[in-house]
Every structure is written in C-alpha cells, then in structure tokens.
Amino acid sequence: MLQAKELNFECETGNYHTFCPISCVSWLYQKIEDSFFLVIGTKTCGYFLQNAMGVMIFSEPRYAMAELEEGDISAQLNDYQELKRLCLEIKKDRNPSVIFWIGTCTTEIIKMDLEGIAPKLETEINIPIVVARANGLDYAFTQGEDTVLAALAQRCPKPKASELESPPLIIFGSLPESTCNQLTLELEHQGIKVSGWLPSQKYTQLPDIPEGAYVVGVNPFLSRTATTLMRRRKAKLISAPFPIGPDGTRAWIEKICSIYNIEPKNLMEREQKIWDSLSSELEIVRGKSVFFMGDNLLEISIARFLASCGMHVYEVGIPYMDKRYQSAELKLLQETCLKQNTNLPRIVEKPDNYNQINRIYDLKPDLVITGMAHANPLEARNINTKWSVEFTFAQIHGFSNALEILKLVTRPLKREMLTY
C-alpha cells in the first residue's frame, strides 16, 4: 500500500458541536482561588453554564452571569453604571482579588466596550478587572482559557531582566496543582528551575515575566497566549510537543533542556519505564482504529500519543489548527505515524459533523472520540465512543498521567459484548 508521507490538512463547513468557550470559567475559577468570574451575556449563556457544570453550580461558585436585559441591548441602560452596580455587589459579598469579565457573543454584537470600561471602573472600585472575550463567534471550548490567559499575561509583573543568570522559564496553561508540581519536579530533575506558572494559584502571585524570559505551553490550545507573551511581553517561546503521553512529555522536556543547553539525564529510561507500566492497556489498543470528531483542540496531541500506542488514526477533527504554535507537535505526529508504519491521518479543521458521521459509517472505526451530543446515538448504532470532554477535565499531562489517558480510551473497548 502506498503511504502518504505528509500530513493532509482539510477544512470543512464548521458545522460541528462543541462547548461554548465561556465554559473555561468552570475550571479557571477553581484554579485561580481569589478570582471571581462575571460572564456578561444572556440567559442562553447562563443556561449552558448551569447545565454543563452540573453540581458545581450548587457549591456557591465564584462565578455568575451579568444577565443582559432588553434595556441593556437597546442602550436604555448605561453599561458603566450597570457593571459598577454588579461589581460592587460582588466586592461586598465575595471580596475577590480580581474580577474577570467574560465577554460573550452579545457583548460583541452590541459592541459593549468592556476593555474601555474596565480600567475606569478598576480605579473607581479598587479591584483589578481583567477582560477576556471568550465568545462563540470566534472561539471553541478550550480556546476560552486561551483568551483569559492572554489577558492575564498582560498583568504579570515586569522586572528588569537580571543579566547574570540565564533567562527564567515560565510555563503557561491552567493545570491542577498536583500536575503542575509533577511537571515542575520533572524539570528540576534535569536541573531546570521553573520560575512560575501562568496562571498561578492566586491572582496576587502572578509570575514575573521579564523581557527575554523563556515561555513554554502545556496545552495545544494556547496560541493567543503564546502570541501575547512573545509580542507584548517580549518573551521567547519554546516550541515543543505538549507533555501529553510519555512520548510527548519526553519530547517536551528534551526541547526545554536543549534551550538551556542541558543534556537530559535518564529521560529515555524514565519514558521506557512508563511504557512498560502501560503494557496491559497497550495490548487492548494496539491495532485498533480511532476517529476524532474534534471539539477541544487536544486532538493532535492525543492522536499522536495513541499512534505511539499502535493505534490507527483515521481522522483528526479539530476546531482550529494553529500550524505555527503546534508545529513541533505536528512534526512528532508525522514521525510517529511513519515510525509505527500506520497511515497518516487526515486533519480536518472546522469539521462538519454530518459529513463526519457518514465517514464514520464508512470507516467503522473501533473508537470514536466525540462530544456528548453524538455519543449516545453512535453507541445505539454499535459504534464505541468516548466523550471528548473527559480529556479536558481528566489529568492527562506528564509521565505519571499517561495511564489516565489510556484508561479513558480503553474503557469503552474493554466492555465485553453484553448478553442478556
């Protein structure tokens, strides 16, 4: 069989199911402990958050809707006065160190000048206000975090670069605290000091980013943040595959080491040990095929990891493909497929779910990674599925979490044919 040597990129209609990017507040408010997220939008936004976040909504979360009413839309009410009233209420009840304003489709369309209002109100009520436009007109799901972190990058303190030491390393991307610690330790083992994470656990502890600092991303959906760090903060971006799967984690660490001119120690052994520990799960996935419908931008990295595990990847749907920010990851995907001697997947940007389902019927993959809108109907047609959302919320980064990813993938495959 003739094997394509280059990745094949396509773009469809963009008619696909994904979460609205405002969903990022659900994990970011938990990550940034002294924050409050105010989503300025309509009942539609509120309904989505309420239903998508399930139980979290009942635990007095530090987020709320500023629900726009007809008077706001027709400008009978004054945006500034209204926002001031709500933010004072939040200040009184919760006293946060920072209020994030999440702009939505509606604030875009009525052109509410959030970036203009925020600095004035900030000085008036004496709380930092960070504006992020995480709307469904421009972004999908996890890209919401990207807009928030890009805005947050501007708020990091800016010291003079010290001339003695080598430039500091800042990692960007919101991960659970334990995963941050694991990755920080991996780098420390190689003699690399992580000088800070964006975001930090508290707004008041944002890392210093001097000019010339090195920055590296942990997630594939952070291209705006990367751009902001490079252009506005004059940081240097380390372009590496993402630390997802043992292969990705090794490549990520290697790349950072190479920047600091450090010869990585015991890295290959460390990776091999992880692979060895995965052997029982690997047996299940080897030779099986997988189809990504695409909704959270983690697709390339997970596809690459699954290809390393010996799976055949038919198609990688993805909402948005930044070939520059993901270049190292794409290269690793290509190398992995060639090394494993499996077909290179087609990468479909802005997929069309209807067309994809027809392709799924034709290809009959062993596993479809998809959103919840399609999972049950596909299962009813005897096609194994895994909810893609779980990859966003599970801990999947670093060496020790590789098993987590595989467990998600093997769960539907392990299920024996049920008999009654």
Next chain:
Amino acid sequence: MKLAYWMYTGPAHIGTLRIASSFKNVHAIMHAPLGDDYFNVMQSMLEREQNFTPVTASIVDRHVLAQGSKDKVINNITRKDKEENPDLVIVTPTCTSSILQEDLANFVTRASYSSNADVLLADVNHYRVNELQAADRTLEQVIKFYLEKVYTEPNSHIKKTKKPSVNIIGGCTLGFHNQHDLIELKKIFKELNININLIIPEGTSVNELQKLPEAWFNFVPYRETGLRTARYLNNQFNMPYLDITPMGLQQTAQCLRQIQEILKTNQLDIDFEPYIKHQTHSISQAAWFARSVDCQNLIGKKAIVFGDATHAAAFAKILHYEMGIEVAWAGTYCSHDAEWFKKEISHFCKDIVITDDYNLIASLIAQSEPDAIFGTQMERHIGKRLNIPCGVISSPVHIQNFPLSYKPFLGYEGSNQIADLIYNSFTLGMEDHLLEIFGGHDNFPQAEPELLKSSSIIWNKNASEELNKIPRFIRNKIKRKTEEFAKANNFSEITLETMYAAKESNSS
C-alpha cells in the same frame, strides 16, 4: 443587568426546540453562534435519546457579523431538506440572532421555494419570553400553520369522530416525567372508553395535524405548554378544552368529572363516578395510605412547595387536602401565570411566593424551617445545605429525574408515586419517635454544620452534650430557639436549665 447564579427556566429557543424535536420528522435549524447547540447534549444525555437530535445550527460567526448571513441560512435549510427529508423545518432565532435583526422571515420564504419541507420561523422573542412560554407559542404556531392550510373557511364543516375522542396537548421532550404521564393518561382514557385522537407534539407527524378538530375535546395536562393551542382550537373550531391537571386523587376526580360534563354536552350520557370510586379506593393505594395510622405522624408537619405552576399548585393541594400536611408557603417561578396560581391555592395557603430568584427561595426556606421541601433540583440542594429533606416535583431537573422505571405523576398510579415520594421525604414515623426518645443514632459529638458556628453565646459542657443528643434534623432549630431565649433574657451562658426553660417558654 441582573446578577444571576441560577435560572429556573431556560432561554426561549430551548422551548421551541423542545416542541420541534418532539414532533416526528421535524428539523430545527438554530441561527446561533458555535456552542449554542447545547440542547443536543441535554436531549442525548438526559433523555438518553438513541437518535441524533434533529437540531442543527446555522453558525453565526465573524463573517456573518460583517456581511450578514446572506445565503448561509437558506443553504443550511435546503441542505437539511435534502439530507434528512423532514416534513417541516423550524428556523429558530436565538438571543444572538434577535439582536442581529436579520430578516430571517425573508430567508424562510426564500428557502421554502426550494425545499420539499415546509419552513417556518419560530415567532419567539428571546428578551420577552422564557423557555416555557416559547414552547407554548411554538406549538400554537405549528398547529395554526397546518390547520389554516386545510381549513380555509371560517366555519369549515368538521366531521367529529364517531366515538368520543380527545387530543392530549403539550407533553414534550425534556418535560418532567412527561413520558410516564402520557402512558398513564392513555391508560385512563382507554378505561373510560375515550379514543385518543392525537397526542401533540410527542411522536406525532405534522401531516396528521389536520385531524385535530375531529376530536370531541382537548386536554392540556400541563399549563405551561398547550394552553395557547387549546384556546386557539376553542376559538377557531369551537372545541372545548380541559386544563385541570389530574395530579393527586382529588384533582384526578375533578378532571374526570369535567370530562364527563363535556361529553354530556355532546349528548353522551355517562357516569364516571363508579370508575372514580373504584380507582380511588381499590386500585390506587394513596387514599388508604393517607388514612392508615402510619400517616398520622405526618399530620401537622410543615412543608413548603416550589416549582412550575402546574406541579407546585397540584402538590400544595395534595399535601393540604390529601395528607393533612401544613403548607407553610408555596410558590412558582412561572410569573406569567401568577394570577392563576394564587387563585388555586390562596384559600388554604397564606403565603404565596412568585419569584425566579433562587436566593430569595433559599432564605425563605431557611427562615421557615419546614420539615420537608417539595421543589426543583435547586431546592434539593438548598435542602441539603440546611439538612432538610426534599422531594423533587418539578423542572428544572437532572438526569435522575428521567428514571427508567415507570414513575408517572398523573392519574391513579401517579398518586401512588406521589404518596411514596411525600412519605419518604419526611423522617419515618416510628423512627422519628425513637430518635427523640433515645437522642438519635449519632449521639457522639461531631463537626457542627456552618449554621451552628455563627453564634456568640457560650454553651456549657452539659448543655452542649444535651444539644448533641437532639436528632440532627431539628438540632439547628432547637439551638437557635434556645439562643434567642437566652438573648432575650440576657443570659451569656447556656446551661441545662436555660435549655429546659427555653423549651417551656417555646411550648407555652
């Protein structure tokens, strides 16, 4: 702007989608940005639907903002027409499209030229109506559209069915126990020898809608969806309708008697009384259960009720009339139906609350300290926080409110379910006594809930040990009342004597 943490009803387009996706072979196209198709997730997860939800989005993105939708909506309609061959496509505006002010009606007209399907634009305004009102309107709109196609003359002659027959109007997807209720209603009508002409929208094809006027009367089980349609049919086709929800024994009987009256005006002499009597006393267990000694413990217990208008009103009546439970207050978030709600329950319930602010409901519950709450998922969580049991009786709901087993709320089997739900929500009778006598299952000191920590008054050792012996579910109340008593009498420390004195003063 309004600061909102939680909403009892969804946005308008959800109502329209619930109606559209309930009909057979109707497809909805939302004019919406990416991510607004969350309805599909709910349908697929909550209802565990095996089919793909017949809803797609015509995506509003930057290009649409800059240049308008142009042919995008039309292309999406005609594409869906070819792919799925639906009978009807409903174009659904959202909050976003309603401020874009694109001429969706024009798109719909143009698309209808090139598609086999009928195409309608849902006539709902995001900023004026909520999910339930929108569902009500959309249903009326669809019915009107199909009937006006056929019955062009004002007094078209309609052939009624030979045997008495009914249309059941309003049960739809994502409704609270709607599927089970429908089965129960079908059963009742069958036993009463009344044919079911059509059930709309659930599972019905729009091609059958012209049969609607052939029924003898219309039945609207839930006030929130279907009333507009019933009124329209009444105005245009002189069809009587019935909007008494057969929830609870008393209301089921009322409902059946009303049906009897309607049938009598059609010269059908029937008597449902033997049926009602037989069902109430022999088939349903609820009447006997309420009479049985075990339920004596429920008499005088205090409950609060909150939910949509249909369920909250019906439940308040059941608690009051059928179980002898005091309804401290009852309320609904259906403010558009407040008048009806007040009229229904004001003669036995003093305080009526009309609000969609869950914070207000939470503080009212905390103030009135009921023995049990009957409300939505939100009230269940409020109850959890305050350590008060809660039975869920109304949307908004979670996946556990879509049970696999047969759990109707309507009719005679519904009465059984409701009786179980009410009884299980209170602490069981004998257990209640034993807890009081022996000081509870758990009379070891334990971490105090938040509420208990707040006060400034000191409890001495004996008194706090005594307090810990009090069953957990009333401990808060006793603690608060004792402290109030101590404050009123200027005691800085609470001793055993203070506690007993407080108890005496409270009971006198």
